[in-house]
Every structure is written in C-alpha cells, then in structure tokens.
Amino acid sequence: xxxxxxxxxxxxxxxxxxxxxxxxxxxxxxxxxxxxxxxxxxxxxxxxxxxxxxxxxxxxxxxxxxxxxxxxxxxxxxxxxxxxxxxxxxxxxxxxxxxxxxxxxxxxxxxxxxxxxxxxxxxxxxxxxxxxxxxxxxxx
Numbered sequence: 001x002x003x004x005x006x007x008x009x010x011x012x013x014x015x016x017x018x019x020x021x022x023x024x025x026x027x028x029x030x031x032x033x034x035x036x037x038x039x040x041x042x043x044x045x046x047x048x049x050x051x052x053x054x055x056x057x058x059x060x061x062x063x064x065x066x067x068x069x070x071x072x073x074x075x076x077x078x079x080x081x082x083x084x085x086x087x088x089x090x091x092x093x094x095x096x097x098x099x100x101x102x103x104x105x106x107x108x109x110x111x112x113x114x115x116x117x118x119x120x121x122x123x124x125x126x127x128x129x130x131x132x133x134x135x136x137x138x139x140x
Contacts, residue, residue: 002038002140004031008063017065020118024110025057028087031071032116035083045048047123050116053082058114066095067131069109074140082117083137095100 004027012023032050036043044051063069070090077084089110118129129137 002035004034004071004073005092006030006071007068008065008069010065013065019063019067021059023092024059024089025055025112027069027071028073028112028114029085032085033069035073035127035136039136040115041136045133048118048120048127048130050083051075051119053117054114055114057110058097059110061091061107063089063091063109064071064095067091067111068093070106073140075137076113077131078134078137080128082115084113085128085140086113087111 006027008019012019014020033043035098068091072088074086075083076086082099088108090106090108092106117126118133119125120127
C-alpha cells in the first residue's frame with residue numbers, strides 16, 4: 001500500500017470551507033503519480049500512458065479547510081494492459097489541530113475503485129503495460 005498526504009487550502013474548498021467533490025478524485029490522481037515520482041519515474045512511457053477507463057466512488061464525509069488527508073492506494077488487480085486500484089482518503093488531522101502531521105484519528109471520508117488502461121495515445125490503442133511499471137505497481 002502506498003500513501004500520499006495533502007493539506008486542504010482555500011483553493012480546494014467551496015464558500016463554506018468544504019472540499020469540492022471533484023477534488024477527491026484529483027487527490028487520488030496525484031497519489032497515483034507520486035508512486036512513479038517517488039521512484040524517479042514518469043507515469044508514462046514514450047507516447048503511452050494510463051487513462052481512466054472506469055471508476056466507482058463513494059463519499060463518506062467532508063474534508064474542510066486546514067485538514068490533512070492521507071490517500072492510500074492499493075493494487076487490486078494487474079492485467080497485461082490495465083490495472084485496478086482501490087484508493088481511500090482518510091482525514092488524519094482536523095484543520096484546527098495542525099501542530100502535528102501524525103495521525104490522530106483516521107476517518108475515511110472517500111473511497112474509490114479505479115481501472116486504468118495503458119494506451120498508445122498516437123494510435124489510440126490499448127497496449128501492454130511496460131514491465132518496469134508492472135514491477136513498480138506490484139510493490140504497491
């Protein structure tokens with residue numbers, strides 16, 4: 001399992017200080033990219049990269065301005081041309097308790113399963129995931 005943390009700023013929220021719903025999907029995307037960046041890799045190879053081919057999301061609670069969230073990513077299934085991931089977002093600190101980034105509570109606020117296909121962008125065709133990507137993702 002891979003983790004990634006994000007703090008909630010004004011730009012992430014609506015006028016009530018609550019995170020705008022599409023941002024949770026954006027945080028999950030960042031977490032997926034960080035898996036590659038943390039291993040000095042890019043999440044694409046030549047003209048090929050991952051595209052979302054499907055996702056199912058569930059909202060459990062809202063994050064607010066100042067909260068620190070943790071995105072947890074787990075590989076559920078690897079195939080030759082696609083990967084299915086489970087990503088959950090937890091609130092690990094409340095906005096008013098910013099003195100420590102260590103988890104005080106872990107309230108799940110969002111969860112999704114996402115399927116990513118590996119696609120040759122130029123030829124618009126699904127293609128085999130490179131071996132180095134498979135190796136990296138199997139370690140998640």
